[in-house]
Amino acid sequence: MRKQKKGCDVPDATILRLPLYLEKLKLLQAIGVEDVSSRQLAESLDIKASQLRHDFHYFGGFSRPGRPYQVAKLVPALEKIIGIAEPVHSIIVGAGHLGQALANYQNLDVQGFPIKGIFDVNPKLIGLDFRGAVVQDMDEMEAVIDKEAVKIAILTVPAVHAQAVTDRLVAAGIVGIFNFAPMDLKVPANVAVRNERMAVGIMSLSFKVKCILQNSEEKEEAEDL
Amino acid sequence: MRKQKKGCDVPDATILRLPLYLEKLKLLQAIGVEDVSSRQLAESLDIKASQLRHDFHYFGGFSRPGRPYQVAKLVPALEKIIGIAEPVHSIIVGAGHLGQALANYQNLDVQGFPIKGIFDVNPKLIGLDFRGAVVQDMDEMEAVIDKEAVKIAILTVPAVHAQAVTDRLVAAGIVGIFNFAPMDLKVPANVAVRNERMAVGIMSLSFKVKCILQNSEEKEEAEDL
DNA sequence: TCAAAGCTGTTAATTTTTTGACAGGTCGTG
DNA sequence: CACGACCTGTCAAAAAATTAACAGCTTTGA
Numbered sequence: 001m002r003k004q005k006k007g008c009d010v011p012d013a014t015i016l017r018l019p020l021y022l023e024k025l026k027l028l029q030a031i032g033v034e035d036v037s038s039r040q041l042a043e044s045l046d047i048k049a050s051q052l053r054h055d056f057h058y059f060g061g062f063s064r065p066g067r068p069y070q071v072a073k074l075v076p077a078l079e080k081i082i083g084i085a086e087p088v089h090s091i092i093v094g095a096g097h098l099g100q101a102l103a104n105y106q107n108l109d110v111q112g113f114p115i116k117g118i119f120d121v122n123p124k125l126i127g128l129d130f131r132g133a134v135v136q137d138m139d140e141m142e143a144v145i146d147k148e149a150v151k152i153a154i155l156t157v158p159a160v161h162a163q164a165v166t167d168r169l170v171a172a173g174i175v176g177i178f179n180f181a182p183m184d185l186k187v188p189a190n191v192a193v194r195n196e197r198m199a200v201g202i203m204s205l206s207f208k209v210k211c212i213l214q215n216s217e218e219k220e221e222a223e224d225l
Numbered sequence: 226m227r228k229q230k231k232g233c234d235v236p237d238a239t240i241l242r243l244p245l246y247l248e249k250l251k252l253l254q255a256i257g258v259e260d261v262s263s264r265q266l267a268e269s270l271d272i273k274a275s276q277l278r279h280d281f282h283y284f285g286g287f288s289r290p291g292r293p294y295q296v297a298k299l300v301p302a303l304e305k306i307i308g309i310a311e312p313v314h315s316i317i318v319g320a321g322h323l324g325q326a327l328a329n330y331q332n333l334d335v336q337g338f339p340i341k342g343i344f345d346v347n348p349k350l351i352g353l354d355f356r357g358a359v360v361q362d363m364d365e366m367e368a369v370i371d372k373e374a375v376k377i378a379i380l381t382v383p384a385v386h387a388q389a390v391t392d393r394l395v396a397a398g399i400v401g402i403f404n405f406a407p408m409d410l411k412v413p414a415n416v417a418v419r420n421e422r423m424a425v426g427i428m429s430l431s432f433k434v435k436c437i438l439q440n441s442e443e444k445e446e447a448e449d450l
Numbered sequence: 451t452c453a454a455a456g457c458t459g460t461t462a463a464t465t466t467t468t469t470g471a472c473a474g475g476t477c478g479t480g
Numbered sequence: 481c482a483c484g485a486c487c488t489g490t491c492a493a494a495a496a497a498t499t500a501a502c503a504g505c506t507t508t509g510a
Contacts, residue, residue, distance in 0.1 A: 008436035012429075013497065019428035023407065037457065046409070050499055057459065065458040066505035082428050083435030101326035102423075107407070111424050113431075151434055152427070176434035178427055182248065182332070184271070190441065192433035194426050198327075199336050201421050202377070202403055203244035203307050204237075206338075208417035209376055209401035210308030211233035216415065238467065262487065275469055282489065290488040291476035 007059050007081060014055045020045055021052070022078045029071050037068040084112030089150045093165055094157035095120035095128065095135045098180055102154060103130035116148040117141070138165075145172040152176040159183045232284050232306060239280045245270055246277070247303045254296050262293040309337030314375045318390055319382035320345035320353065320360045323405055327379060328355035341373040342366070363390075367397040377401040384408040 024044055028036055038056075042049040056062055062077055063069050079085045090113045092099050102108065103118050118135045120126065128135045136144070144150065153174045157165050162181035169177060176192045179185055185193050249269055253261055263281075267274040281287055287302055288294050304310045315338045317324050327333065328343050343360045345351065353360045361369070369375065378399045382390050387406035394402060401417045404410055410418050 008439065011497070015429045015432050016425060018432065019422070019425040022428070023424065039457085048499060050501090051497090053458065053460090054498080061459055063458060064505075065460095065503085066456080066507075068457060081432070083431040084428065088431055088434070097326040097329040101322040104322040105423070107424065108427070111428070113427055151438075152430065154427075175437050176430045178430055190437050192430055192437060194430040194433075196421075196423070196426050197244070198330070198421070199248065199332065200241060200244040201419050202333070202336070202338055202379075203247070203309065204240045205377065205401045205403055205417055205419040206308040206313055207240050207243065207306070208419075209313070212400050212415050212417060213376075214233065236467070264487090273469060275471090276467090278488065278490090279468080286489055288488060289476090290474060290490095291486080293487060 010058045014058060017045075017047070017052075017055055018078060018082055021055075022075065022082065025071055025075050025078065029075055033071055035068040036071055036074075041069070079112070087112055087114050088152055089114060089116045089148050090152040090154060091115065091117040091119065091141070091144065091150050092133075092154045092156060093119050093138070093141065093169070094155065095122070095125045096156060096158075099154075099156040100128075100130060102156065103133055106131060113152065116150055117144040119144075141168065142172045145169075145174060150174065152178060154178045154180070155185075156180045235283045239283060242270075242272070242277075242280055243303060243307055246280075247300065247307065250296055250300050250303065254300055258296055260293040261296055261299075266294070304337070312337055312339050313377055314339060314341045314373050315377040315379060316340065316342040316344065316366070316369065316375050317358075317379045317381060318344050318363070318366065318394070319380065320347070320350045321381060321383075324379075324381040325353075325355060327381065328358055331356060338377065341375055342369040344369075366393065370394075370397045370399060375399065377403060379403045379405070380410075381405045 021041065024041060025036070037049075038052045039049040042052040045052075053061075059077075059081055062074050076085065090108070092103055092115055095103070095118050099118060099120070103115060108115060115133050117140070118130060118133050119138045119141045120135055121138045123137075125135050126137055145153075151174065153169045153176070155162060155165065155169075155177055159181045162179065162183045163185060166177060166179075166185045166187060170187055170191055174191065176194070177185065177187065179193055179195045180198075182197055182199055184195075187193055246266065249266060250261070262274075263277045264274040267277040270277075278286075284302075284306055287299050301310065315333070317328055317340055320328070320343050324343060324345070328340060333340060340358050342365070343355060343358050344363045344366045345360055346363045348362075350360045351362055370378075376399065378394045378401070380387060380390065380394075380402055384406045387404065387408045388410060391402060391404075391410045391412060395412055395416055399416065401419070402410065402412065404418055404420045405423075407422055407424055409420070412418055
């Protein structure tokens with residue numbers, strides 16, 4: 001028996017580029033482009049063509065030598081690889097400001113992640129309607145996960161409750177957690193977690209801002225001589 | 226003249242870990258821990274101690290051989306490196322659901338990024354108050370950036386307007402843009418952009434979910450034999 | 451028909467990042 | 481004091497990712 005199913009032993013860096021490829025390809029498709037070469041696609045994403053071909057090679061390639069990629073074939077192929085050929089039923093846990101914002105963010109649906117429920121413990125929030133999804137009591141969560149075959153949970157609860165909620169989600173059969181709480185979650189090996197840490201993002205930006213400001217100061221000093 | 230100011234020529238992967246170090250250290254500080262060894266800190270973050278020391282080495286090291294790190298010294302040192310020793314004045318551009326959620330997310334202030342203004346073109350949103358910050362007309366933006374010496378803009382406008390707004394921000398002297406629009410922004414070399422793409426995050430999660438489900442299916446089949 | 455231009459899949463070379471190893475320094479204890 | 485346990489800074493080795501190179505296929509146009 002092989003360790004991993006075909007096409008699953010792929011570096012993280014490549015996985016993170018797949019959505020970018022798909023996004024750009026959908027854009028091309030929308031404006032009627034039929035064919036696209038690795039160079040065209042790569043340049044529009046500011047990466048090297050060889051890297052794109054190398055990435056695709058993990059999945060066996062999507063064309064044959066001599067012919068550019070066909071957008072109409074590439075889009076569904078990537079969707080299948082990413083796992084969104086069929087809609088991936090999802091829920092939002094935590095209906096605070098961020099949870100509400102995400103519930104209102106219709107793109108999630110469009111991208112293949114229909115929101116099958118929003119849950120919170122706060123009675124004041126229960127019943128609020130976001131684009132058709134009504135906030136329910138957290139007690140209903142397990143039932144909805146089961147009934148709707150929910151696979152992914154978007155976690156926007158306060159950090160202190162994140163682990164407890166996670167344990168419930170895992171027990172209920174959730175396979176992927178998109179975690180917005182600034183906290184490392186403990187999960188079994190057969191559950192995937194993706195941390196979305198705002199703080200990391202803005203701090204890494206701050207680092208670069210600091211460097212830019214330092215450099216420009218230095219430059220000014222040099223000019224003052 | 227050297228190419229880059231000291232401590233700015235650091236790999237991205239290291240930069241992305243600095244906020245994690247800082248976060249964990251603040252946590253330790255809060256519970257009264259005074260000293261921490263590279264191994265303790267690294268293990269709590271699920272990385273290798275040698276990597277942590279290697280990361281710190283880019284900045285000259287924060288202790289001396291034989292002595293563990295002192296939390297009280299490390300925290301301000303990292304804050305200085307990241308560039309948040311002094312508050313980094315920031316604004317939010319786009320007061321839609323996501324902009325509102327971020328405005329309500331007090332952590333930004335706490336982490337060193339006080340929000341000096343929220344801007345939108347929609348008259349219905351202007352005047353809304355989020356934790357003391359009132360939504361203003363986009364016409365006021367440049368004036369506020371100038372007056373408050375704003376360095377970072379958090380961009381939550383629709384993708385179609387993102388580039389136009391970016392051009393205005395750059396012209397007004399913004400140095401860093403935290404971009405939530407699903408779009409690549411064109412900026413001059415002396416402006417830093419950090420893209421926060423929800424779609425990339427949830428799709429990379431989806432990929433792993435797909436692999437987990439495939440593997441478990443395979444396992445079940447094997448057991449059925 | 452032939453050459454030129456352009457393309458992919460694939461492998462090799464290069465670069466970058468991570469990990470390991472270790473020379474010394476420090477501390478607590480007997 | 482001497483020993484063992486533990487520590488950091490540093491550099492070398494290993495692993496991983498990116499980039500380059502190229503064989504061979506396809507189309508176009510003279």
